[in-house]
Amino acid sequence: xxxxxxxxxxxxxxxxxxxxxxxxxxxxxxxxxxxxxxxxxxxxxxxxxxxxxxxxxxxxxxxxxxxxxxxxxxxxxxxxxxxxxxxxxxxxxxxxxxxxxxxxxxxxxxxxxxxxxxxxxxxxxxxxxxxxxxxxxxxxxxxxxxxxxxxxxxxxxxxxxx
Amino acid sequence: xxxxxxxxxxxxxxxxxxxxxxxxxxxxxxxxxxxxxxxxxxxxxxxxxxxxxxxxxxxxxxxxxxxxxxxxxxxxxxxxxxxxxxxxxxxxxxxxxxxxxxxxxxxxxxxxxxxxxxxxxxxxxxxxxxxxxxxxxxxxxxxxxxxxxxxxxxxxxxxxxxxxxxxxxxxxxxxxxxxxxxxxxxxxxxxxxxxxxxxxxxxxxxxxxxxxxxxxxxxxxxxxxxxxxxxxxxxxxxxxxxxxxxxxxxxxxxxx
Numbered sequence: 001x002x003x004x005x006x007x008x009x010x011x012x013x014x015x016x017x018x019x020x021x022x023x024x025x026x027x028x029x030x031x032x033x034x035x036x037x038x039x040x041x042x043x044x045x046x047x048x049x050x051x052x053x054x055x056x057x058x059x060x061x062x063x064x065x066x067x068x069x070x071x072x073x074x075x076x077x078x079x080x081x082x083x084x085x086x087x088x089x090x091x092x093x094x095x096x097x098x099x100x101x102x103x104x105x106x107x108x109x110x111x112x113x114x115x116x117x118x119x120x121x122x123x124x125x126x127x128x129x130x131x132x133x134x135x136x137x138x139x140x141x142x143x144x145x146x147x148x149x150x151x152x153x154x155x156x157x158x159x160x161x162x
Numbered sequence: 163x164x165x166x167x168x169x170x171x172x173x174x175x176x177x178x179x180x181x182x183x184x185x186x187x188x189x190x191x192x193x194x195x196x197x198x199x200x201x202x203x204x205x206x207x208x209x210x211x212x213x214x215x216x217x218x219x220x221x222x223x224x225x226x227x228x229x230x231x232x233x234x235x236x237x238x239x240x241x242x243x244x245x246x247x248x249x250x251x252x253x254x255x256x257x258x259x260x261x262x263x264x265x266x267x268x269x270x271x272x273x274x275x276x277x278x279x280x281x282x283x284x285x286x287x288x289x290x291x292x293x294x295x296x297x298x299x300x301x302x303x304x305x306x307x308x309x310x311x312x313x314x315x316x317x318x319x320x321x322x323x324x325x326x327x328x329x330x331x332x333x334x335x336x337x338x339x340x341x342x343x344x345x346x347x348x349x350x351x352x353x354x355x356x357x358x359x360x361x362x363x364x365x366x367x368x369x370x371x372x373x374x375x376x377x378x379x380x381x382x383x384x385x386x387x388x389x390x391x392x393x394x395x396x397x398x399x400x401x402x403x404x405x406x407x408x409x410x411x412x413x414x415x416x417x418x
Binding site: 020022023024026027030031033034037038040041043049070104105106107108109112115131132133134135136137138139140141142143144 | 213215285289310311347362
């Protein structure tokens with residue numbers, strides 16, 4: 001019987017090293033991604049989020065700074081001009097005229113709440129928006145003949161406290 | 163390192179990871195997903211404001227439900243591993259499998275949410291409270307899966323990831339209540355709100371219920387199979403070492 005060769009074999013390291021390095025790389029990417037997400041969220045939060053009735057009254061909602069303003073698009077106020085859309089937004093009895101340079105996307109229409117990003121123009125008394133987001137509520141109503149009348153009645157009420 | 167139930171592993175390894183129970187569960191899942199397709203695409207009505215875009219809800223909401231459930235199961239299994247007397251590795255495998263499924267369905271939630279947002283809000287993404295905390299939750303669990311793969315013994319890795327699993331789950335209530343805590347573009351809860359008032363058309367609500375049941379069954383099916391696969395991987399690592407030693411002895415002419 002020959003003497004068994006029990007000396008250690010050369011370590012087959014490449015595969016093993018790849019397996020252990022990958023989690024470290026992923027963890028590093030996770031830390032970087034987390035940092036980017038938090039930084040982006042904080043830098044956007046610089047645009048203070050106000051309701052229409054809080055502009056010029058609530059701390060942080062000063063007219064001299066960039067704001068995000070929430071309100072419901074008032075019925076009969078939407079005017080589409082060349083390259084711009086004008087409309088009123090209302091909240092808690094307060095109203096503000098908005099000029100948005102473009103055509104709002106999403107499901108933008110009268111009586112739906114929106115969030116407009118921009119700055120208040122003291123000379124014209126209008127809020128100059130550069131971004132409009134439609135804020136859908138948590139209510140879902142089916143479109144069908146039985147309830148169409150009810151839905152239209154709800155829509156006509158154009159609740160501006162959303 | 164020891165496995166909790168090698169007999170189970172040897173049984174499943176011969177037949178794959180399926181059992182009679184998982185086959186029934188799989189069939190039920192397929193049936194429910196079929197029903198979800200019928201209700202979500204055909205029977206449920208369009209929304210007054212959103213039109214047919216509302217149908218994205220039947221995947222978006224069940225996906226996030228499944229992801230929350232998966233992360234909670236990960237936390238519970240992590241607690242069993244960490245605080246149980248036997249420090250069960252089976253519990254660790256369940257935790258890992260559940261987190262993997264949760265990450266996949268959190269990705270589905272983010273993608274469907276972005277598509278839905280583009281149609282209704284007019285933008286794919288906004289750095290608001292709900293979206294930002296959801297992105298952080300997703301990233302955290304990718305980190306959890308990376309921690310599971312770090313260097314160390316099997317029990318070290320299990321203990322380390324159990325601690326991360328218990329910490330990461332604390333983000334779930336933060337994500338859910340973010341729309342209450344901060345002003346958000348994202349709507350507040352329609353079904354699981356604080357006022358328990360469900361503002362959803364009857365057939366829409368039922369379709370959503372079908373979706374939640376279908377995705378819950380899918381989660382259970384995936385969890386059972388993935389846990390068994392992880393058990394086989396552990397068994398392979400353990401028996402692989404024995405096999406390598408035996409082979410080496412045989413090469414050297416040594417009889418055990």
